[in-house]
Amino acid sequence: MRRVKAFLAFCYDFVIGDDWTVAVAVAVALAITYAVSKTSVPAWWIVPTSTAVIFPLSLRRATRRG
Amino acid sequence: MNSGALFLAVFLACAVEAVEATTIVLAAGTARDWRSALVGVASGLAVLAVVIAALGPALSAIPLRSLRLFVGALLLIFGLQWLRKAVLRASGHKALHDEDKIFREQLAAARAADNRSVGLVGDWYAFTLSFKGVVLEGLEVAFIALTFGSNQHDIPLAALAAVSAVLVVVVVGVAVRAPLSRVPENTMKFAVGVMLISFGTFWGAEGAGARWPGSDAALLVLVPAVALFGLALVAVSKPSAPHRIASTPPTSPTSPQAGF
Numbered sequence: 001m002r003r004v005k006a007f008l009a010f011c012y013d014f015v016i017g018d019d020w021t022v023a024v025a026v027a028v029a030l031a032i033t034y035a036v037s038k039t040s041v042p043a044w045w046i047v048p049t050s051t052a053v054i055f056p057l058s059l060r061r062a063t064r065r066g
Numbered sequence: 067m068n069s070g071a072l073f074l075a076v077f078l079a080c081a082v083e084a085v086e087a088t089t090i091v092l093a094a095g096t097a098r099d100w101r102s103a104l105v106g107v108a109s110g111l112a113v114l115a116v117v118i119a120a121l122g123p124a125l126s127a128i129p130l131r132s133l134r135l136f137v138g139a140l141l142l143i144f145g146l147q148w149l150r151k152a153v154l155r156a157s158g159h160k161a162l163h164d165e166d167k168i169f170r171e172q173l174a175a176a177r178a179a180d181n182r183s184v185g186l187v188g189d190w191y192a193f194t195l196s197f198k199g200v201v202l203e204g205l206e207v208a209f210i211a212l213t214f215g216s217n218q219h220d221i222p223l224a225a226l227a228a229v230s231a232v233l234v235v236v237v238v239g240v241a242v243r244a245p246l247s248r249v250p251e252n253t254m255k256f257a258v259g260v261m262l263i264s265f266g267t268f269w270g271a272e273g274a275g276a277r278w279p280g281s282d283a284a285l286l287v288l289v290p291a292v293a294l295f296g297l298a299l300v301a302v303s304k305p306s307a308p309h310r311i312a313s314t315p316p317t318s319p320t321s322p323q324a325g326f
Contacts, residue, residue: 014205017147026146030270030274031274033274034274036276042276043276047142048271056299
């Protein structure tokens, strides 16, 4: 059980890293892109715009944590 | 553009991680036992080979659009992590990766550890230190090489870039027999972060159904835009001099890591 927990913790750290909000924001941005792509509205700008918003916020949190 | 970017991204990512792994293996070999350390390296490489052999065909079997969505999301998350670290180091919020300091710390820890032999391995500590170093530093790179390669339908080129980077680092490491502290690791990390974010954004959005204006040519705008955004964040994030962290090694304007 301890090894399974350690493996899951490793996977989480490997994929998600030290700021889970970034991973959530990427997933949400891609989901919105998918939804918008089903309409006639262009959807390519959603991921870059989300990244441009979430990245400075993540950076700010990291600098405040020290 | 795509093949060149694929080679560059995988080469730089692999070189950065290889430098870090080399420091660990050097410490294990110098302080403990070279034979056990090298067995650890060989075992680590074997584990990575198994992971690549298992993941490679699995990725090739996924339909292209789903692959781009999955891989794009992961590359974007990885890229944001790499670039965040690079920006934090470049702006002075985090100490630059100091291979000399890491080498000294690993050396001291290795000298203090007990000696224990297990099976054919004469020094278990040297073995596990090298093994963990190679596997942990190599796993992310193996993943980047595989995902980039499979998306570009050119895994051999990704593999060539990865092997070239490891060979260059190992040859230089063996030649100088010291940690490769002059390698501009943070600049390389910044460049890899930019590539991963650009390609992750492009493939992720495309996999989710978006159509990029200009198709592949959109990457010619995305890559420099992400790089400029990262550089702007470095400039904006730089704290005033008294608040800079004390452990950041001084960098002269001519230093390979100056500014990064």
